[in-house]
Amino acid sequence: MGIILEVKNLTKKFGGLTAVNDFSFEIQRGEYVGLIGPNGAGKTTVFNLISGFEKPSSGKIRFDGIDITGLKPYKIVNLGIARTFQLVRSFKFLSLLDNIVIPCLSKRGKKVSKKVGAEAYASSILASVGLVDRARIPPVILPHGDLRKLQIGKALGTNPQFLLLDEPFSGLSHEEQEVLTELINKLHDDGVTIFITGHVLRELMTLVPRVIAMHQGKFIADGPPQEVANNKIVLEAYLGRGEGFA
Amino acid sequence: MEAEIINFLFNGTVNGAIFSLIALGYSLVYGVGHIMNLAHGAFFMLTGYMLLWFPSFLPEIPWLIATIVVIFVTIIGGLAYIILIKPLQDTSVGVVLITFGLAFFIQEYVFVLSGTTPYSVKEFKIIDGVTKIPSFSFINQFIFLIFASLIIVSVFALFISKSKLGKSIRAVSQDREAASLMGINTNRVLLYTLMISAFLASIAAVLYLPAAALNGPSMGWGYLTNSFAVVILGGMGSLVGSVVGAYIVGYVTSFTSIFIPNGPSWAHLVPIIIIVIMLLIRPQGIFGKKELR
Amino acid sequence: MESLTKRILAIVLIAVIGVGIGVGAWIFLAAPEAAIKYPGAPSGFDKDNTIVIGCAGDTGEIQGDANYEGAYFACKHINEAGGVVINAITYYFGVTKEDTDESNPNLVPSRGVDAARRLIYDKEVDFAVGGFRSEALLAYIEEFMDAEMIFIGTGAATDIFCEKVNETYADYKWFFRFMPINSTALGGQILYTLADFILNINADYPNHDVKEIGILAEDLTWVTSLVGAIKDVLPLLTGGWATMLPEILYDISLSATDMNSHLADLQADGADIVIPVISAQGGILMMQQYALNEYDYLIFGIDVQSQLDTYWDDTGGDCVYETMMQTLYRCNKTSKSVAFWDAFIAQFGHEPLYIACGAYDAVSAIRDAVEDAQSLDPDLIIPVMESWDRSNPHLGVAGNAAWWPNTHDLVAGYPFGYTLWAQWQPGGTKAVVPALIYPDVGAYGNITTGDYVVAPWVHTEWS
Amino acid sequence: MVKEKMKEKINNFPGYLKSWGTTFIGGLTILCLIILTVIPFLSNDLKYVYVFLPQFTLAMIFAIFAASWDLLTGISGQISFGHAIFFGVAGYICAYFIDYQGFPTWVAIVLGSLGAVFFGLLIGIPCLRLKGPYLALGTLAFSLILLKLFLQGSLAHIFFGSEGISGLPSLSDDPIIEYFIIFIFTIISFIVIIQISKSKLGTIFKSIRDDETGADASGINTTKYKVIAFMISAFFAGLAGTFYALYNTAVNPTGNFGTLNSFFAILMASLGGLTTITGAALGAFFFIFLEYILIEIGVIEIGNLIIDVSLWKFAIFALILIIVVRFAERGILRPILEHLKDLWDVLMGR
DSSP: OEEEEEEEEEEEEEEEEEEEEEEEEEEETTTTEEEOTTTTTTTHHHHHHHHSSSSSSSEEEEETEEEETTHHHHHHTTEEEEEEOOSSOOOOOOOOOHHHHHHTTTTHHHHHTTTHHHHHHHHHHHHTTOGGGGSSSSSSGGGGHHHHHHHHHHHHOOSEEEEESSSTTTTHHHHHHHHHHHHHHHHHHHHOOEEESSSHHHHHHHOOEEEEETTTTEEEEOHHHHHHHHHHHHHHHHHHHTOOOO | OOOHHHHHEEEEEEEHHHHHHHHHHHHHHHHHHHHOOOOOOHHHHHHHHHHHHHGSSSSSSSHHHHHHHHHHHHHHHIIIIIIIIIIGGGEEEHHHHHHHHHHHHHHHHHHHHHHHBOOOOOGGGGSOOOOEETTTEEOOOHHHHHOOOOOOOHHHHHHHSSSHHHHHHHHHHHHHHHHHHOOOHHHHHHHHHHHHHHHHHHHHHHHHHHGGGGGTTTTHHHHHHHHHHHHHHHHHTOOHHHHHHHHHHHHHHHHHHHSSSHHHHHHHHHHHHHHHHHHHHHHOOOSSSSSSO | HHHHHHHHHHHHHHHHHHHHHHHHHOOOOOOHHHHHHOOTTTOOGGGGGGGEEEEOOOOOOHHHHHHHHHHHHHHHHHHTTTEETTTEEEEEEEEEEEEEOOOOSOOOOOHHHHHHHIIIIOOOSSSSEESHHHHHHHHHHHHHHHOOOOOOOOOOTHHHHHHHHHHHHHHHEEEEESSSSSHHHHHHHHHHHHHHHHHHHHHHHSSSSOOOEEEEEEEEEEHHHHHHHHHHHHHHTTTTTOOOOOOOOEEOOOOOOHHHHHHHHHHHHOOEEEEESSSSTOOOOOOOOHHHHHHEEEEEEEGGGGGGGHHHHHHTTTTTTOEEESOOOSSOSSSTTTHHHHHHHHHSSSSSOOOHHHHHHHHHHHHHHHHHHTTTOHHHHHHHHTTTTTTEEEEEEEEOOOOOOTTTTOOOOOTTTTTEEEEEETEEEEEOOOOSSSOOOOOGGOOOOOOOOOOOHHHHHHO | OHHHHHHHHHHHHHHHHHHHHHHHHHHHHHHHHHHHHGGGOOOOOOOOOOIIHHHHHHHHHHHHHHHHHIIIIITOOOOOOOHHHHHHHHHHHHHHHHHTOOHHHHHHHHHHHHHHHHHHHHHHHHHTOHHHHHHHHHHHHHHHHHHHHHHHHHGGGHTTTTTTOOOOOOOSSSSHHHOOOOOOOOHHHHHHHHHHHHHHHHHHHHHHHHHHHHHHTTTTOHHHHHHHHHHHHHHHHHHHHHHHHHHHHHHHHHHHEEEEEEHHHHHHHHHHTTTSSOOOOOOOOHHHHHHHHHHOOOOEEEEEEEEGGGHHHHHHHHHHHHHHHHHTTSSSHHHHHHHHHHHHHHTTTO
């Protein structure tokens, strides 16, 4: 299998504030890992650094043996890292199909979509995320759950081997969460490495075999969910903010 | 040489004084509402032409007419916000387009009424005459303008930091949503901001144009470009930056005009070149926060 | 059933819209035909017996209106004198105008082209006069040349048109310039006048050397050659006496502080005389700041706006002591000048601008050329106009018009095309000065109407 | 593979045309094209041929220009307030090569348009960092710099000064031939621009407009595509600019680089409705003919009041822009077309 993502001593400072502080971890190919921490712990910043939307102040990120530190986002995407955003983003005046055609037109997406054509490939992805019947409508009128699916569909369009999912469950109803969980599990079964965040521990606990916990930008724990959940520092981090597991 | 240096310093300071008045309001409106008001220069120009028109049907008491004109332009600024800008303030493109349209309309309206011929409005001078020293003569109105500008800027700074309205203006400029949650009527604050901005532009015109001339309906654009340069230099929304930027632009323009060969024809390009350089190197300006994306 | 009524309704609607558009278009295209009128032409004369002069200018602005006024006034005089007889048929003159919108700072060149086409093909004029802004005229002049129609320039000073006549005579032979003399010649006029003036004024002030000459000019193309000529030649003409200060070419979008700093700059350099070369907005600001600061130099040059009689009020009297080129003022420039001047003021209530004088002379010249040629054919008229050379000038109100045959440019210099120098004097009156430069002009008598007044603060400084 | 596809397309083309012709948009377009084809032959009247017809030519030139602006701003989301840069530069390059180098007109037109593309690259790259109103400001500043440089008398030996270059040949001395040359180029330009906006490239442009970060996250090199958008748009703006120069047979700084030209593009495209491309054409025709009508009406006399309507032209334009931006975000013409479409549907019994 081997290491697919290696993050070493990652630090990001915004002015006087250190959002990510000397953060290191590794992820194996085909793993399914959660990144947890209370609100403001720096999870999104870690994702932004990996996906290239922000440049680290110091530290190294290696993906599949290639140093990707400070590369532009589209280049990182074309190496096989796709991401979704915590706040739903979409091309709001394009149809759902075209929303997915865009990633299929990226360098990496083209490699797989070329044979059948970008549109056919995109509609197969739409089918796999369960939105094929709405291919022609623009995303503005979609319910929130479907927008989350669309996000994942857009990420899939780039044919990723590594998927960063930033709070995919926030704001979803229970049923919607289940549908999405199923979708993510299926992707994992297809061999995509998945790295997922959430600030509510319980959601992730049932999902992932391994979690990494962070607090105030610092690494605090790594291991199976149960182990991490009982970690004293993690508990303090959550309880200290009065959030708990609920 | 001595005379040239005095010339450079004096005219640079006058430039700075006038630019700071115009740019302050412009920067305020941007800082508070993210409204890029392209009609700002037109307010300045319109004030000048109203000074020209109003004496024909008002009693010829200069201070009275000037006051009425300033009030008029302030109201126009407020109306522009209520009628045109407010419904569009969430789309930056819409605001830019509509204020551009407004500026163009005012310009053409003035053009239809007064044509392109220049006019003098010197009867509105507050202090006439010049103060002479052996190597140079200072125009009294400009000296007055420098001090008036400093006083107005200080009063304005006090107003922003101390008054209730000033505090809510600052609150809105820092975080509009939070301010509205705290019970501040952000739209009303924006309305006042726009009126203050129009008021400052109008005051600038009343102080400056009597010692200058009405150079045709398109003269507002030049002052708008200068305000851009000032604000981009000082940082959008930074009031200290606007004042410092105004004097920098003022001195640089004056320096170019006096000391550089062929300078006078380059002097008006300087602010635009400043705009381009600043946009490319440091769009947030010298004093600006890095909020620009 | 319902869909059928809807369909019928739709057809009716479309028919109504279609008919509406059609009727609108018809009215639009057909109606103007009847509306064409030629002011100045006596009533009861049809188009065939009217020689129509088209005025291309900026209607609503002083230059365009002056052009029209001049042409209209000429037509009126010609018609009152019985028109012109060609092959035993009496023709009268009519005038019409089109707005080229060329004074607009937002110049739209296609507007001028459109106006020219309207004159040629819609109003069907026989001759055209006008033009003011060089770059606009450069675009629409082609229309007149393509239509092989005689066009007389009455407002643009640039040399370029006549250079074109010289270079490609076959394409541009229909162009003649009547007003003003070209910018190189303007430079020559300034040179000779100033050289005399400097030498003479030095005699009046034994305690002060009047020799430092500054130039304050707008940074536009037409200025370049003029400024260059003044700089090179003026020292030579004064026998090395006059020395030139570095010229100041300012951007036309000036603000008050700039003009003040330029004037202070000239003062600091020790200028004795400053030559402004200004056609646009700068003059009013210059005179205001000059009068306010009472700078120790004289203003003596070109300031187009100051030719207007409204200039005194526009500057609030600050233009006093400014001396500038003026095409015509009430004096005996030619035997026709004073009569024209008085009649024009009686007709229009204001003084004629130089363009009005040019248009008046242009239309009068057309009348004489048509009479000489006994035809309306440009091919026959052009030789007549070309025959008006230095040995055979055409007497106008603004000068003895004579053309260089190869360029169709006005012959410049006394007694042909030349400009007067006029000074604004206390009380808001203008005087043609100075007597030194214009000796008695033969039969016409002395054309100077006043003595040059040195600004009192300069007088004190220099004495 | 590709060849077969092409063949298939060509074979299907007549059928495609037929089915397209029966749709509302298709039918209307064909109707417009037919009208535009017959219009030059409707009258022999000199005024008609030399004054009325050239208005169509002018409108088509501005239609290309406005459409190019719409491609950059409406489709790609890059707000340009300095589109006159490309318009002016192309005109000047074209004029320079004709007047100073003696190149044939067509070569000069190509060179002018390519020069505009180069400027698209030149302006596009530094402006990439800027977004929204800042981009508007940046492009405006660039156009002002060019305007002032070209206006300066002291630089006249480099930039030809305020009088510009004149005496260019027109496309044809016969207005009808000139009309048809521009007509053909307008059709080609519109087909190309519309096809671009519908193609995958256009979809990418739109994605950058809607959500640049999202496009980045989808692996799209937004920088590259933004520059491409600038260049394509500059090409068509440049094409219009060269035609405008030849229409006037002269170029000068204010007429070709003036901010007014950028304003026209914005005005025409917004009136027709942003992102529609065809709306730009409708807007251009509307404005050119509005001006024509105002000039035709000329001076109105009501009692003692004398109003010269043509003086109010720009004020009216500005007012229309204000009203459109304020009250009709989608443009005026598109809603009208939609109503017409309903009518059409009824007529077709749908």
